[in-house]
Amino acid sequence: MKVLYFAWLRSKVGIGEEEVAPPPEVSDLGALVAWLKTRSPGHAAALADMAVVRAAVNQDYAGLDHPVKAGDEVAFFPPVTGG
């Protein structure tokens, strides 16, 4: 599973992209967030308040109950500010 971080989340995690293999019980975005937060203090800081984080699975917006599986591309980022 590929996980991407953008904007200030990337700064906090310290990397923009990583390949991860969470255990099988990590089957939705919420569980993935909880598991990622155990990987480093940077991950924990970036994902501390999910109210200010948006997520996408395979390049579409997704809520915390969205399923995730091996091979997915998951991204975490702040609310968008383009235009």
Place this chain on the structure above:
Amino acid sequence: MIRVQREDFDPGAELARLTAGNTAIGGICLFVGLVRDFMGEAAALGDEVRGMTLEHYPGMTERQLEAIEAEARRRWELEGTLVIHRHGRLEPGDRIVLVAAASAHREAAFQACHFLIDWLKTKAPFWKVEHTAAGDHWVEARASDETLAGRWEG
């Protein structure tokens, strides 16, 4: 058509290309967004912005812009649409974004253009870092942008 690019664009040339050969078009509404030189709501209250850098999510950006464009074409009878969004380092006065809608009649063109920019601002994965004398900071999303996008829901 959508384009995500680092380079500047020429609104006049884009408009000419959008309408070339299609005499069913009766009107085009075209919006161009520029980099302002101040943060926040008013020039007098904000810090001077020396420039900004736009980051995006390659792949998802194109996917979301295409979905927004398709939604506009589903809602209004349009003869053409164009969305161009830049990324990378930009200076005050630079063009950031162009959205355009062409239709037989002006009302569809105005509404579709307005819809395109409102949805783009809340759905397309771009993030701005502003460079000011006090340092760099990530621009925060505005609740008012969500409100403006929300008027097109339903």
